[in-house]
Amino acid sequence: MVEPLIYDLSSLGRRGVRFPEPDVPHTDLPEKFLRKELPLPEVSEPEVIRHFTRLSQLNHGVDTGFYPLGSCTMKYNPKINEQAARLPGFAHVHPLQPLETVQGSLILMHLLQEFLKEIGGFAGVTLQPAAGAHGELTGVSIIREYLHSIGETQRNKILIPDSAHGTNPATSSMSGMQVVELPSDERGNVDLEALRAECDQNLAGLMLTNPNTLGLFEEQTLEVIELVHEAGGLVYGDGANMNALLGIVRPGDLGFDVLHYNLHKTFSTPHGGGGPGSGPVGVAEHLVDFLPGPIVGIIDQGADDNPPLYGFLQPQKSIGRVKSFHGHFGIFVRAFTYILMHGASGLREVSEGAVLNANYLMSQLKDIYHLPFDRVCMHEFVFEGRWPDAPDIHAFDIAKRLMDFGFHPPTYYFPLIVKEALMIEPTETETLETLDAFVDAMRQIAEEAHTDPEILLTAPHNTPFARLDEVQAAKQLVFCCQVPEFIKAVEGD
Ligand SMILES: *Cc1c(COP(=O)(O)O)cnc(C)c1O
Numbered sequence: 001m002v003e004p005l006i007y008d009l010s011s012l013g014r015r016g017v018r019f020p021e022p023d024v025p026h027t028d029l030p031e032k033f034l035r036k037e038l039p040l041p042e043v044s045e046p047e048v049i050r051h052f053t054r055l056s057q058l059n060h061g062v063d064t065g066f067y068p069l070g071s072c073t074m075k076y077n078p079k080i081n082e083q084a085a086r087l088p089g090f091a092h093v094h095p096l097q098p099l100e101t102v103q104g105s106l107i108l109m110h111l112l113q114e115f116l117k118e119i120g121g122f123a124g125v126t127l128q129p130a131a132g133a134h135g136e137l138t139g140v141s142i143i144r145e146y147l148h149s150i151g152e153t154q155r156n157k158i159l160i161p162d163s164a165h166g167t168n169p170a171t172s173s174m175s176g177m178q179v180v181e182l183p184s185d186e187r188g189n190v191d192l193e194a195l196r197a198e199c200d201q202n203l204a205g206l207m208l209t210n211p212n213t214l215g216l217f218e219e220q221t222l223e224v225i226e227l228v229h230e231a232g233g234l235v236y237g238d239g240a241n242m243n244a245l246l247g248i249v250r251p252g253d254l255g256f257d258v259l260h261y262n263l264h265k266t267f268s269t270p271h272g273g274g275g276p277g278s279g280p281v282g283v284a285e286h287l288v289d290f291l292p293g294p295i296v297g298i299i300d301q302g303a304d305d306n307p308p309l310y311g312f313l314q315p316q317k318s319i320g321r322v323k324s325f326h327g328h329f330g331i332f333v334r335a336f337t338y339i340l341m342h343g344a345s346g347l348r349e350v351s352e353g354a355v356l357n358a359n360y361l362m363s364q365l366k367d368i369y370h371l372p373f374d375r376v377c378m379h380e381f382v383f384e385g386r387w388p389d390a391p392d393i394h395a396f397d398i399a400k401r402l403m404d405f406g407f408h409p410p411t412y413y414f415p416l417i418v419k420e421a422l423m424i425e426p427t428e429t430e431t432l433e434t435l436d437a438f439v440d441a442m443r444q445i446a447e448e449a450h451t452d453p454e455i456l457l458t459a460p461h462n463t464p465f466a467r468l469d470e471v472q473a474a475k476q477l478v479f480c481c482q483v484p485e486f487i488k489a490v491e492g493d
Helices: 045-057 079-086 103-120 132-149 167-174 192-198 221-230 285-290 329-365 395-404 432-451 453-457 470-475 483-491
Strands: 124-126 157-161 178-182 203-209 234-239 258-261 281-283 295-300 309-313 381-384 421-424
Touching: 079 329, 103 124, 103 258, 103 281, 103 295, 103 309, 103 329, 124 285, 124 295, 132 167, 132 203, 132 234, 132 258, 132 281, 132 285, 157 167, 157 192, 167 178, 167 203, 178 192, 192 221, 203 221, 221 234, 281 285, 329 381, 329 421, 329 432, 395 421, 395 432, 395 453, 432 453
Parallel strands: 157 178, 157 203, 203 234, 234 258
Antiparallel strands: 124 281, 258 281, 295 309, 381 421
16 A cells, blocks of 8 residues: 555646735746756645645554553643643743743743752752753763862763663764663563672762663662662762652662653653653752753842742753753643643552553553563563564564554563563553453463464565664655656646
8 A cells, every 4th residue: 555645646737826916017937947857746725735744644652542651651742731831822922021920831941940840859850851861961060060069070870770761872972971781680670699799999889770671660769779879979860750650669769869851751741752851850959059061040039019020040060951941841841741631649640540550551461472571560561572483583573563454553672671671661541451452462362372373473564564664764764755746747748
């Protein structure tokens, strides 16, 4: 099935718009600007609408179906967020407006900082970082600056478990640190012996994702943090998986020194396809002075009838800006709306629902899909997408076959420590019926893998293209349709 190009619909002389009679004299455009190889398709208005509406529907989104993409928290994005972000006072605000004219926006940012402090158990928050990875870069820079400020300039080693997201080692080495990988033990936790062996005077810190990317709560979090602190290092928390912890445990209370939040995951904003995101960073008391500035705060308490004036404050030993202006404001409005809408108890329910849904799926499927770490999971879990008695089938084929059932594939081949990994995160916004339909599809696929592998190997069957070269498809986009063929069609050879 090949989608028609808009040029294929073209018919000579057909029009979608009519211009009014010009009230200025006619002049011909200079010939050199009229390139024959760039004709316009001639189509009616309904054809244009139908064409682009159909194209838009080829894209699987969380508004069109289940999207259990592990580690990404593809939850339903409440539409009230969009209404709030579209309010003219928020949508049209300009970063260079005088402070007095943007007090509402500043109060929103200030409250969001306060909410995130409360949710994570931290003393200070910056909203600047543009996404999770950017938050990591910011957090590691804060750690380095702090260590330098106390004379510990030799500390340049960051420990990262082998289950970590790829951004963790990438951002650590971008900030000039040496990355040392830590193995996981047989329960999927950080191997404490390996950690002890690395705890020396060069240790700058450890980056820990909790729950980790196997969807497991690090059972020895307190010991891990204590070991790193005793060795003089700091602990960075990758908070991308906060969707499992809201209102249940606060990373700051566990002893994490720094943590980034992924507003676009945990606090809902449409994401994927590259952004925009938002990755605020929270820090414990001893790091507050190092936060990137400016931070939103009260710059004038006001007197008598005058309300306090909100503005920007520069932390004393700030690492400096990490973003032009103040971060991705539209995402702040969405996250703020989401947090207000749920309230404290509602946020806790979000996490309880996410963990319950993941455990439900896992328990319904673990008799037929191998679960390498058989423990109660948090908001996601990882299966092996292979069977010894179906050697031709890989996780990739299972992922592709799921598309025939109208489901977005889970994350596959990540985390790297599980062979043929299928990483499934249902999120809290799915109904029991959807989860059951997914279970049915997964069970049918497992059956087919053994009885009719060809149907998996050739999947998906209902999409315009089945199996692309995934790297080239992203790197070498073909934006332009085959215009020469079009010219041939309308003009003849
Ligand atoms: C998504 C994610 C990141 C990176 O966040 P971005 O906002 O995509 O930059 C880091 N760590 C984990 C565990 C993640 O899931």
